[in-house]
Amino acid sequence: MTTSILAIDQGTTSSRAIVFDAQGQALHVAQQEFAQHYPADGWVEHDPEEIWSSVLGVTKNVLSQMDGSPAAIGITNQRETTVVWDRNSGQPIYNAIVWQDRRTADFCASLRSEGHETDITARTGLLLDPYFSASKIAWILDHVEGARERAVSGELAFGTIDTFLLWRLTGGRAHATDATNASRTALFNIHKQCWDNALLDLFRVPDAILPKVMDTADDFGLTEKNILGASIPVGALVGDQQAALVGQGCLTRGMLKSTYGTGCFAMLNTGESAYDSRHRLLSTVGYRLGGKTTFALEGSIFMAGASVQWLRDTVGLVQSADESAVLAASLESNDGVYLVPAFTGLGAPHWNPHARGTLLGMTRDTGPAHIARAVLEAVCYQSYELLEAMADDVGEDIEMLRIDGGMANNDWLAQYLADITRTPVARPAFLETTALGAARLAGLQAGVFDDLNALQEAWIADQTFDPSMSDSRRRTLLSTWRRAVRAAIAFSEKTGD
Numbered sequence: 204m205t206t207s208i209l210a211i212d213q214g215t216t217s218s219r220a221i222v223f224d225a226q227g228q229a230l231h232v233a234q235q236e237f238a239q240h241y242p243a244d245g246w247v248e249h250d251p252e253e254i255w256s257s258v259l260g261v262t263k264n265v266l267s268q269m270d271g272s273p274a275a276i277g278i279t280n281q282r283e284t285t286v287v288w289d290r291n292s293g294q295p296i297y298n299a300i301v302w303q304d305r306r307t308a309d310f311c312a313s314l315r316s317e318g319h320e321t322d323i324t325a326r327t328g329l330l331l332d333p334y335f336s337a338s339k340i341a342w343i344l345d346h347v348e349g350a351r352e353r354a355v356s357g358e359l360a361f362g363t364i365d366t367f368l369l370w371r372l373t374g375g376r377a378h379a380t381d382a383t384n385a386s387r388t389a390l391f392n393i394h395k396q397c398w399d400n401a402l403l404d405l406f407r408v409p410d411a412i413l414p415k416v417m418d419t420a421d422d423f424g425l426t427e428k429n430i431l432g433a434s435i436p437v438g439a440l441v442g443d444q445q446a447a448l449v450g451q452g453c454l455t456r457g458m459l460k461s462t463y464g465t466g467c468f469a470m471l472n473t474g475e476s477a478y479d480s481r482h483r484l485l486s487t488v489g490y491r492l493g494g495k496t497t498f499a500l501e502g503s504i505f506m507a508g509a510s511v512q513w514l515r516d517t518v519g520l521v522q523s524a525d526e527s528a529v530l531a532a533s534l535e536s537n538d539g540v541y542l543v544p545a546f547t548g549l550g551a552p553h554w555n556p557h558a559r560g561t562l563l564g565m566t567r568d569t570g571p572a573h574i575a576r577a578v579l580e581a582v583c584y585q586s587y588e589l590l591e592a593m594a595d596d597v598g599e600d601i602e603m604l605r606i607d608g609g610m611a612n613n614d615w616l617a618q619y620l621a622d623i624t625r626t627p628v629a630r631p632a633f634l635e636t637t638a639l640g641a642a643r644l645a646g647l648q649a650g651v652f653d654d655l656n657a658l659q660e661a662w663i664a665d666q667t668f669d670p671s672m673s674d675s676r677r678r679t680l681l682s683t684w685r686r687a688v689r690a691a692i693a694f695s696e697k698t699g700d
């Protein structure tokens with residue numbers, strides 16, 4: 204039996220396919236970017252057909268380089284991003300509404316004012332925020348002509364990106380998701396592990412459109428032979444941050460990883476306990492295997508690598524992401540310049556969907572290096588906020604932070620992160636831990652691996668960054684950062700003018 208595994212990693216800005224061997228070595232890799240659409244202030248959309256085309260392209264690319272077929276496919280995906288499609292034609296009825304999208308902020312605020320957030324959090328571990336899928340589904344059903352009636356009659360299907368890709372790959376035979384992705388919709392009761400009727404009623408989402416919720420590693424069906432040229436078992440669906448948790452070997456309670464991609468997502472394994480956060484962090488499903496749920500505590504920063512992308516593509520201050528580190532290192536300090544990257548609102552622990560990006564402290568001497576450094580520093584300050592909140596919630600210190608994602612390649616960022624958080628930062632030898640986690644889970648389902656313990660033992664640090672900044676300097680930087688955040692939030696507040 205072949206022991207290679209195909210991971211499909213469908214992210215916010217690109218789709219990637221990686222073939223791994225049983226030892227976790229990447230054999231073949233293909234990647235393709237796709238367009239981002241911004242129809243209005245705070246709105247972010249993707250074309251589902253372009254996502255499908257990019258996934259199909261990279262998957263066929265790596266399969267063409269193989270002898271034979273992989274033992275299984277693992278799919279990991281940008282979470283919360285919402286697609287609704289016609290069950291008969293398979294065609295989406297509207298663009299995918301991306302997790303970053305804030306169009307339902309007022310709707311969520313109205314539900315909050317009615318006192319619903321406490322109950323939603325108790326059932327889902329989430330907050331009442333546009334980030335999650337529930338309000339996005341409601342918006343599509345309310346704004347596409349005839350959609351709500353068709354949804355009630357069973358003509359439409361909802362899915363996060365994992366479900367949409369599974370539907371397409373299996374020729375419409377499988378309409379399913381896993382517990383990690385379901386737990387990000389604000390419709391799934393994480394304690395009972397099922398769709399919650401009270402939440403479906405609150406958000407006015409018909410149960411007829413929902414996918415079946417399965418374990419993270421499970422039998423999700425076979426791909427259509429005429430799509431990929433072979434019938435390959437789909438053995439895992441897993442949200443990208445949970446996939447990285449597995450890929451980083453954080454399989455024991457108290458282990459923490461932080462992924463620096465488009466956004467930044469810190470996730471702490473909390474074992475069998477789902478914590479009620481005092482700091483508006485999220486309690487979510489880390490993974491579910493054999494019907495047993497492992498929970499996690501998560502904090503999300505909406506803009507990390509996306510801020511560097513803004514620096515490069517929109518502002519044009521750098522030609523490449525690597526150049527940002529060179530510019531940051533060229534300065535001895537930030538000279539009082541701070542960026543609050545609330546381009547699509549602020550995530551944890553602030554959860555302010557109305558805040559917008561704010562650059563503060565500029566003088567006539569402020570140049571590209573200051574702004575580039577402010578972008579990178581902001582990622583570290585926000586990470587500090589997440590780690591401090593997590594440690595307080597669980598009543599335990601964070602001993603080590605394992606980092607991954609594209610920005611983890613940045614040595615300057617990694618060292619500054621260690622300095623600001625006062626925590627050793629470890630970077631693995633293989634940074635594509637999201638795809639690796641999906642592959643390991645699919646391999647587990649296919650019988651390539653007996654258990655996930657080998658992954659924990661196989662994790663190797665490429666480099667560890669130890670804190671070296673003085674406490675006084677660190678306190679000053681963090682104090683000024685907090686002032687900057689307060690200023691950004693104050694600017695976003697509506698007045699009577």
